[in-house]
Amino acid sequence: xxxxxxxxxxxxxxxxxxxxxxxxxxxxxxxFYGKYKAKLSDELWDxxxxxxxxxxxxVTAINPTPxxxxxxxxxxxxxQAMAKLGKNAMLALREPSLGPCFGIKGGAAGGGYAxxxxxxxxxxxxxxDFHAITSANNLLAAMLDNHIQQGNSLGIDxxxxxxxxxxxxxxxxxxxIVVGLGNKTDGMVREDHFVITVASEIMAILCLxxxxxxxxxxxxxxxxxxxFDGEPVTADDLKATGAMTALLKDAVKPNIIQxxxxxxxxxxxxxxxxxxxxxxxxxxxxxxxxxxDITITEAxxxxxxxxxxxxxxxxxxxxxxPDAVVLVATVRALKxxxxxxxxxxxxxxxxxxxKGIVNLEKHIENIQKYGVPVVVTLNSFVTDTEAENEFIxxxxxxxxxxxxxxxxxxxxxxxxxxxxxxxxxxxxxxxxDFHTLYEDGLSxxxxxxxxxxxxxxxxxxxxxxxxxxxIARIESLGFRAFxxxxxxxxxxxxxxxxxxxxxxxxxxxxxxxxxxxGAGFVVVLTGAIMTMPGLPKVPAANGIDVTDDGKITGLF
Numbered sequence: 001x002x003x004x005x006x007x008x009x010x011x012x013x014x015x016x017x018x019x020x021x022x023x024x025x026x027x028x029x030x031x032f033y034g035k036y037k038a039k040l041s042d043e044l045w046d047x048x049x050x051x052x053x054x055x056x057x058x059v060t061a062i063n064p065t066p067x068x069x070x071x072x073x074x075x076x077x078x079x080q081a082m083a084k085l086g087k088n089a090m091l092a093l094r095e096p097s098l099g100p101c102f103g104i105k106g107g108a109a110g111g112g113y114a115x116x117x118x119x120x121x122x123x124x125x126x127x128x129d130f131h132a133i134t135s136a137n138n139l140l141a142a143m144l145d146n147h148i149q150q151g152n153s154l155g156i157d158x159x160x161x162x163x164x165x166x167x168x169x170x171x172x173x174x175x176x177i178v179v180g181l182g183n184k185t186d187g188m189v190r191e192d193h194f195v196i197t198v199a200s201e202i203m204a205i206l207c208l209x210x211x212x213x214x215x216x217x218x219x220x221x222x223x224x225x226x227x228f229d230g231e232p233v234t235a236d237d238l239k240a241t242g243a244m245t246a247l248l249k250d251a252v253k254p255n256i257i258q259x260x261x262x263x264x265x266x267x268x269x270x271x272x273x274x275x276x277x278x279x280x281x282x283x284x285x286x287x288x289x290x291x292x293d294i295t296i297t298e299a300x301x302x303x304x305x306x307x308x309x310x311x312x313x314x315x316x317x318x319x320x321x322p323d324a325v326v327l328v329a330t331v332r333a334l335k336x337x338x339x340x341x342x343x344x345x346x347x348x349x350x351x352x353x354x355k356g357i358v359n360l361e362k363h364i365e366n367i368q369k370y371g372v373p374v375v376v377t378l379n380s381f382v383t384d385t386e387a388e389n390e391f392i393x394x395x396x397x398x399x400x401x402x403x404x405x406x407x408x409x410x411x412x413x414x415x416x417x418x419x420x421x422x423x424x425x426x427x428x429x430x431x432x433d434f435h436t437l438y439e440d441g442l443s444x445x446x447x448x449x450x451x452x453x454x455x456x457x458x459x460x461x462x463x464x465x466x467x468x469x470x471i472a473r474i475e476s477l478g479f480r481a482f483x484x485x486x487x488x489x490x491x492x493x494x495x496x497x498x499x500x501x502x503x504x505x506x507x508x509x510x511x512x513x514x515x516x517x518g519a520g521f522v523v524v525l526t527g528a529i530m531t532m533p534g535l536p537k538v539p540a541a542n543g544i545d546v547t548d549d550g551k552i553t554g555l556f
Contacts, residue, residue, distance in 0.1 A: 004111045005555045008119035011260050019258045023090060023291050031253065033127045036118050039253040040266070040287060042212075053289040054088075055427050056320060058372075059298040060307035061328040062363050063491055063500075065342060066104065069330040070111060070379040070409065074416075075298045077114035077408020078326065078423065080261040081416030082294055085424070090292035091116070091265035094280045094300070095130065095255075096123050097198045097272070099170040099533055102541035106556040108270075112409030114416070116257050116265045120552045129206075130168045130197050130270065132251035136219075136244040137166045137202045143240045144224050145179070149187050154237055155227040158190045162514065163224035164531075168197035172534030195531040199275045202244075204485075204519035206252055207269035207281040208317055215252050216245045218518040232477060235518075254284035261413050264291075273300025275487040275531050277309040277521065282318040294427070301490040303327065303363040308455050311370050312436050313483050313521055321434045324426045325367050326419070327376045328406075329360050329392065331384040337500045346383035353388055357395055358502035362493060364399055366455050371433035373426050375402040377419045380409070402426060440481045444471050444513070447484045448524055452508040456493045459505040470513040474522060477515070485521045487529045495527030 002010075016038045017027045029044040059075040075091060082089035093116070096108035107123030109115050116122060125131065141163055148156055167174065174194035180187035197203060201222060209215035220236035227233055235241050254268040266288050269281035278300035279285075288295040299306025307325070314320065331353065332345040338356025340349055360376070367374050376396045378389060389405060396403040404422045407415030438450040445461075452458040463471075474480075491497040494506045512525040525531075535541075544554035 003556065004109075004115065005119060005553065007113060007260070008109070008115050008117050009551070011117050013117055014258060014262050016256060016258065019262055019264050020256055023264045025256075025291070030256070037121060037127060037255060037257050039127060039250065039255055041253065045283075045287060048287070048290040051290045054293040054295055055323040056285075056289060057294060057296045057324050057326060057423060057427070058307060058310055058322045059296060059326045059328060060303040060310075060367070061301070062333055062360050063302040063304070063337060063493065065333050065336040065345065066491070069328065069333045071298055071328045072108050073111040073114045073409055074326065074328045074377060074379050074406055075296055076110040076116055076259050076265070077406060077413060077416040078419055079263045079265070079296050080114060080259050080408070080413030081420035082296070083261060083263045084413045084417065085420055087420075087424070088293040089263065090288040090295055091259070091263065092280050092285045092288040092295055092297040093265060093267045094298070095126055095267055095270040097130070097196065097270055098124070098168045099196050099198070101555070102535070102544065103170045103533065103539055104536045106540060113260055113412035114408040115260050116267060117260060118257070120555060122257065122267065123555055127255050129251040129255070129268070132247050133200065133202050133206060134166055134168055134197045136247040137197070137200050139244060139247065140222070140224065140235055140238070140240050141165045143238050145187050147238055154233050155229070156225045156233055157228045158188050160226040161190065161192075161224070162226070163222070164193040164195050166195050166197045166200040170196065170533040170535045172532065175530065175532045193532075196272070196533060198270050198272045199531045201516040201519050202248075203269065203271050204277055204516060204521075206248060207271055207277070207279060208314070208519055209252060210282060212245070212249060212252055215248060216241060218520070219244050220518070222518040223515065252283065254281060254287055273306035273309065274490045275529060277313045277485050278306040279310050279314045282314065285320065286318070303366055304455050304493050305486070305488060305490055307367065308437070308451060309485060311434075312438070312451075313485060315434070316436050316483055317520060321432065322372050323432045324423060324430070325372050325374050326423060327360075327363055327367060327374055328379055329376060330379045330381060331388045331392070332381060334360060334392070339500065348385045348388060350387060350391060353391055356501055357392065359493070359500070360395070361399065362457060362502045364401055369437065369454060371435050373430040373432060375404065375419070375422050375426055377404050377406045380405055380407045440483075443480060444475060444482075444484065444522055448486070448510065451484065451486055456508060457502065457504050458494065458508045460507045461510060462507045463510045464512070467510045467513050474513065474515045479515045479517065479522060482515065482520055482522045485516070485523045486526060487523060487531070488526045489529055495529070
């Protein structure tokens with residue numbers, strides 16, 4: 001059996017100008033990064049912005065196993081299947097982070113015969129967007145510390161610096177550090193921190209900005225610290241906004257690549273869904289909606305994380321109205337939620353499936369709360385049995401959901417025809433009545449509790465005393481109307497990764513709350529979630545190599 005990287009490396013890619021041309025994009029509207037990837041110009045947007053939008057389909061999932069269960073693969077395969085049915089479809093996906101690529105999860109180019117290519121480029125440096133974000137973030141950090149060193153005319157309290165440096169790599173030792181050691185000229189000694197680039201506010205800003213002007217405005221609003229009077233100090237105050245924008249002027253433009261079957265894919269931005277808002281850029285999604293009849297996008301991890309933030313943050317800010325949701329499940333993940341160990345997921349176990357399927361049930365109910373019709377798809381694995389598939393099919397039909405088996409990993413677009421037909425039928429015959437979970441006017445606590453109780457199924461919310469003070473301060477500064485971005489582990493509906501299935505009556509524990517004023521939301525850290533992940537005992541990096549002729553091996 002061929003590996004994902006072998007399949008991708010053997011693919012016959014078309015020149016990206018030809019892929020773009022079939023989507024109605026002229027060659028002079030592309031900014032090429034070699035033969036197979038390009039950025040889309042502002043001139044393209046100016047030409048198409050007044051067109052009517054196509055339909056928007058969100059792909060989300062149940063709570064996954066630690067191995068991941070193929071949401072991106074399903075999204076790509078669905079796009080390929082739509083093309084096979086003669087539909088004008090386009091994908092709008094996130095860029096992968098180097099952290100998971102060298103850590104445990106691998107890349108995010110899909111899998112099998114449902115991938116976007118060039119796979120190695122996408123999973124590594126791509127068009128440099130993440131490097132630009134990292135540089136802009138760390139420029140702001142450097143200017144902040146330099147301001148304190150050079151006289152501190154803004155009266156910044158070094159004990160209240162909230163801006164963190166970032167790096168797009170899992171590196172646990174950078175979570176809590178001390179800077180400024182050495183001589184007086186080396187800066188003031190203070191505690192500092194790193195987050196992974198995909199959890200940074202600048203990543204969120206880039207993904208939520210409408211255009212370069214909006215990006216610049218949002219960057220200027222970033223709160224970096226508080227002064228000795230407790231007042232916020234912003235990037236504008238540090239006069240850092242212009243230089244940061246200069247670093248991001250190309251990164252804000254969406255990227256276009258192709259699937260293995262040459263379906264166009266806009267891949268842009270990459271915030272994590274467990275610690276950030278988990279959706280690709282607004283610009284890429286809006287461009288895809290103007291260029292295609294059907295845009296297929298995804299939100300990270302389970303629907304309790306990515307989909308909730310897609311609805312309550314991205315759609316709220318961008319004025320998007322999804323027309324259908326594809327909810328991805330796997331036999332393996334349902335058995336995992338039913339208590340089966342990761343090593344035993346290949347064995348048939350209908351009892352565990354019956355216990356774990358309540359996780360799927362909860363996600364169906366959650367999506368229905370937003371008024372969007374749901375299609376459940378079972379991402380097929382070779383270890384699945386007919387009895388297990390049939391059990392899930394019957395369950396979905398009893399829940400009143402459309403159901404389709406997806407075999408896109410093995411068969412590419414052909415394996416997604418059944419799913420595509422169900423989605424098309426839903427788009428044609430079921431109306432969306434999309435609405436957000438909560439109103440802007442609620443307090444921050446009311447918004448947190450709405451998500452915790454309605455989406456997670458919690459019985460209550462417990463706040464650390466420090467979190468209570470942080471919420472009060474955020475509201476006093478005028479940010480009460482912001483939506484909340486919940487940071488939570490992905491494996492459970494609760495904030496405890498060991499509570500699988502459909503836990504009930506538990507408490508959600510809030511340990512820290514801070515405002516991302518440029519992004520326009522309030523971040524809420526629950527449980528033990530970390531904004532800088534660590535590498536596992538055996539990192540994926542151990543198996544990645546390059547042959548003497550320059551061929552990369554071991555990526556997945």
